[in-house]
Amino acid sequence: MKDLHFILLLLRKEFLLEFRTRSAISGIFLYVISTLFVVYETFVKIQPNVWNTLFWIILLFVAVNAMVKSFVQEKGNRVLYYYSLLNPSHVFIAKIVYNTLLLLVLSLLIWGLFIFFGDNPVKDMGLFLLILFLGSFGFSVTFTFLASLVAASNQSSTLLAVLSFPLIIPIILMLVKISAHALRLIQDTAVSGDLAILVAIDLLLCGVALLLFPFIWRD
Amino acid sequence: MIEKGKIWKFSGVILIVYVIIAGLLIPLKSGIESVEPSYGNAGETLKIQVIGYNTHFKEAGNSLRAWLKWENGKAIAATEMVALDERRMNLTFSIPNNLPENTEVQAVTLLIDSETDGTAVLPSAIFLTQTEKVLAAEEVPWVKPEDFSNNGQITFPFRNILGETIRNTYFHVPLWFGMMFLFLFAVIHSIKYLRKGDAESDLKAEAYTQTGIFYGLLGLITGALWAKNTWGAYWSWDIKQNMTVVALLIYAAYFILRASFEDPEKRARVCAAYGIFAFSTLIPLIYVIPRLTDSLHPGSGGNPAFGSQDLDNTMRMVFYPAVIGFTLFGFWLSSLQFRYLRLQKLREDLD
Numbered sequence: 001m002k003d004l005h006f007i008l009l010l011l012r013k014e015f016l017l018e019f020r021t022r023s024a025i026s027g028i029f030l031y032v033i034s035t036l037f038v039v040y041e042t043f044v045k046i047q048p049n050v051w052n053t054l055f056w057i058i059l060l061f062v063a064v065n066a067m068v069k070s071f072v073q074e075k076g077n078r079v080l081y082y083y084s085l086l087n088p089s090h091v092f093i094a095k096i097v098y099n100t101l102l103l104l105v106l107s108l109l110i111w112g113l114f115i116f117f118g119d120n121p122v123k124d125m126g127l128f129l130l131i132l133f134l135g136s137f138g139f140s141v142t143f144t145f146l147a148s149l150v151a152a153s154n155q156s157s158t159l160l161a162v163l164s165f166p167l168i169i170p171i172i173l174m175l176v177k178i179s180a181h182a183l184r185l186i187q188d189t190a191v192s193g194d195l196a197i198l199v200a201i202d203l204l205l206c207g208v209a210l211l212l213f214p215f216i217w218r219d
Numbered sequence: 220m221i222e223k224g225k226i227w228k229f230s231g232v233i234l235i236v237y238v239i240i241a242g243l244l245i246p247l248k249s250g251i252e253s254v255e256p257s258y259g260n261a262g263e264t265l266k267i268q269v270i271g272y273n274t275h276f277k278e279a280g281n282s283l284r285a286w287l288k289w290e291n292g293k294a295i296a297a298t299e300m301v302a303l304d305e306r307r308m309n310l311t312f313s314i315p316n317n318l319p320e321n322t323e324v325q326a327v328t329l330l331i332d333s334e335t336d337g338t339a340v341l342p343s344a345i346f347l348t349q350t351e352k353v354l355a356a357e358e359v360p361w362v363k364p365e366d367f368s369n370n371g372q373i374t375f376p377f378r379n380i381l382g383e384t385i386r387n388t389y390f391h392v393p394l395w396f397g398m399m400f401l402f403l404f405a406v407i408h409s410i411k412y413l414r415k416g417d418a419e420s421d422l423k424a425e426a427y428t429q430t431g432i433f434y435g436l437l438g439l440i441t442g443a444l445w446a447k448n449t450w451g452a453y454w455s456w457d458i459k460q461n462m463t464v465v466a467l468l469i470y471a472a473y474f475i476l477r478a479s480f481e482d483p484e485k486r487a488r489v490c491a492a493y494g495i496f497a498f499s500t501l502i503p504l505i506y507v508i509p510r511l512t513d514s515l516h517p518g519s520g521g522n523p524a525f526g527s528q529d530l531d532n533t534m535r536m537v538f539y540p541a542v543i544g545f546t547l548f549g550f551w552l553s554s555l556q557f558r559y560l561r562l563q564k565l566r567e568d569l570d
Contacts, residue, residue, distance in 0.1 A: 145496060167496070169504065174508070201500075205496070208499045
């Protein structure tokens, strides 16, 4: 109960910080719109199979840009303060929950803009929403954890891309495969099995990251 | 006398030497390379020319026997056999008027047996067509191929597409096994570092990761050469090829991460965490995802799994020592690399 209390407090702090500055959400919002403009100006008409790949790649880049800041603000005296006060697992869970929600909102935004500028090739809305959530969660776990490593190294954001893109491939392959099913590009009877594998990968990474984060946080 | 701690290193080297000698010198079993023509019709007298591999048709002389065998077990013997030289032979079969199966085109297996070479088999060697439904009935001399000769030689199996490249099984596959063991030990040392904070564990993890990548690259190169000879291209965008490149990229990023830290204590901690996280993504990457898609590799997409189909007992006698030998050798390489890293660190501390 006490754990939940701390996590909710930290989550509230994340939302408050974001709400005060609105820097992340507005920057990413512009990023999404300009990317989509470039995409539609260059492609003109997007076939469903291209749409499928493009959607997830845009979401991937949006995620990197949104997550890289996760731990940048947690520097200096404030970290020392948090460190003396908080359990690292609480910090990490709050970050993951916040980033998952942020990515879910962003992915819905991308999807909405895709529909606004073009059309909507998604046939199975329920399945697509489900994998938007699972994808946001997987991205959020991987990028949040790696962002914490990168933040410890005082390096630029390219390091995050170098570290994360190969690691995200299992997740993104599963996402593209299942979403091809949601777009009715392929007829696959094993979609529930694929979903189970995606959930398993998400949970595996989340568990490992949760175990390792306390060692990174100890500074 | 050899010191006790060195026995495993010597056994690794001895096993690898054994694998190289046995793996490269044991000949392939005789086989049938091709048959010309590879089709015929019901009721005709079919003359075919067989090209064998590692065969001794002339030497075999009277002990030569040949059959065409249908899937339901029925077979006919060759009516005439003329050996042109050791590798080429003309065979004549009188194909029955009514083929024993119900389909229009039926694939038959060619078997050739002799005392010098043992038995050679070519599945789906000839496709026979039943043009008209029923020709005049006749008495077909069905036989059952049996009393196969055994020439008692130690050989590796002959597989048509693989040919001599079957020997790569003792290098390509054990290198992957070795790589996984090395990465596993890197993870174990990373965990040790996070628990105990011993600087040597960090260096060991780095050394194991380096040799693991080295083994991975060798596995990739041997695989690409093998692919060129059997699939026709060095790179076929096969899912397993792609996933192993991704795996190597993940570990290459490990060294970029290492290079971006000044403080050794912080570097060790962060890299240990990354190493463990990276290893946990290897499991879906190498063991789960390739199984979901079609692959040219054995074990997926309808290809037989790596098992009794691919390894016979002679191959096992070389394959298992190869796995153990390459793994032990990898550990030796890692321990040398570890000592080098430790000396390097010592010098940095002195400067």
